[in-house]
Amino acid sequence: MPTKDYYEVLGVARDASPDEIKRAYRTLARKHHPDVAEDKAQAEHLFKEINEAYEVLSDPNKRAQYDRFGAVGGPGQDAGFGGFGPSGFGDIFDMFFGDMRAGAPRRSGPQRGSDLRYDLEITLEEAFAGTTKEIQFSHLAQCDTCKGSGAQPGTLVVTCDRCGGSGAMRTVRQTPLGQFVTQSVCTQCGGEGSVIPQPCAVCNGRGRHEVERKLSVKVPAGVDDGSRIRIGGSGEAGIRGGPAGDLYVYLSIAPHALFRRDGLDTFVDIPLSFPQATLGAAVDAPSLEGALPLTIPPGTQSGTTLRLRGHGMPSVRGSQRGDHHITVHVLVPTKLNKRQRELLEEYARAGGDAIEEKSFFDRVKDAFRPE
DSSP, X not given: OOSSOHHHHHXXXXXXXXXXXXXXXXXXXXXXXXTTOSSHHHHHHHHHHHHHHHHHHTSHHHHHHHXXXXXXXXXXXXXXXXXXXXXXXXXXXXHHHGGGGGOOOOOOSOBOOOOEEEEEEEOHHHHHHOEEEEEEEEEEEEOTTTTTSOBOTTOOOEEOTTTTTSSEEEEEEEETTEEEEEEEEOTTTTTSSEEOSSBOTTTTTSSEEEEEEEEEEEEOTTOOTTOEEEETTOSSOOBTTOOOOOEXXXXXXXXXXXXXXXXXXXXXXXXXXXXXXXXOEEEEEOOTTSOEEEEEOTTOOTTOEEEETTOSOBOTTSSOBOOEEEEEEEOOOSOOOHHHHHHHHHHIIIIITOOOSOOHHHHHHHHHSOO
């Protein structure tokens, strides 16, 4: 019979899930490993207990037997530690070193350069018609002197003699529990696997240096706020001859004092005089393509929206165009001359001040009147 409760050792409940058991084990193993603890003797004892508990509770069959009988194994056997098993050793090794068991990754090959982002604000008129904008930005370009190698012209990049070109250093420690192998990035080459004896004087061995660049960006007609333009190969230069990254230009459209936009449709408000709204009129409506002729039907009410089909924003993906919506607002004159007042008074006496439509309260009464 075990002298300790394995669930208590790992600090988990008896109904803990496999993931909870594994997380608890990794936390405790990291804390009490003999190579990292100050009290080596105590850590070794705790580490053995932790692994013993995990070896049982991580195996469904052993855990079921332990839960039922309080022990694991047949006569003469127990759930002893017995060294690192296939599960315990693998888990603790992964915990400290992850995927480094297969050797540190070499980074000596070409690497693609990073992508860049540029934010560009344009006007609504520019979005409607399309435009070409010149932008300026700084980025890492390939060094022309060393052609990206980082070595002074006429010299070579050589294999690191400390790690043999692997980019990693292995250290073997003898512990009471056996051999413990650690692996770290080579301090001489920084994991590159190679060194540059004579660095390029222009880029200091980096193979790239920061430069200012000007670029013309063609903005197609119809772009919307948040649109993105990709310019391939205009990002950061690649490393060791790798391809350059891309430049992404993100567009924002400045608010307009007159027009509004929703998708491909555009909107504008215009004023109308009382006679124009009453008698009808032909007016010029402002739009992004200039003044457009608009017919105002007689009796047009304030707040009415008229539509001009096909005069909105163009689509960047085809020949489709949105509509242009004009909302009219009838203006009430605040000052009248004597003749204007006489005519309006005559109009009122002729019945012009009568409201033909039912009042709001009449409509409410009709809505609740029983049929």
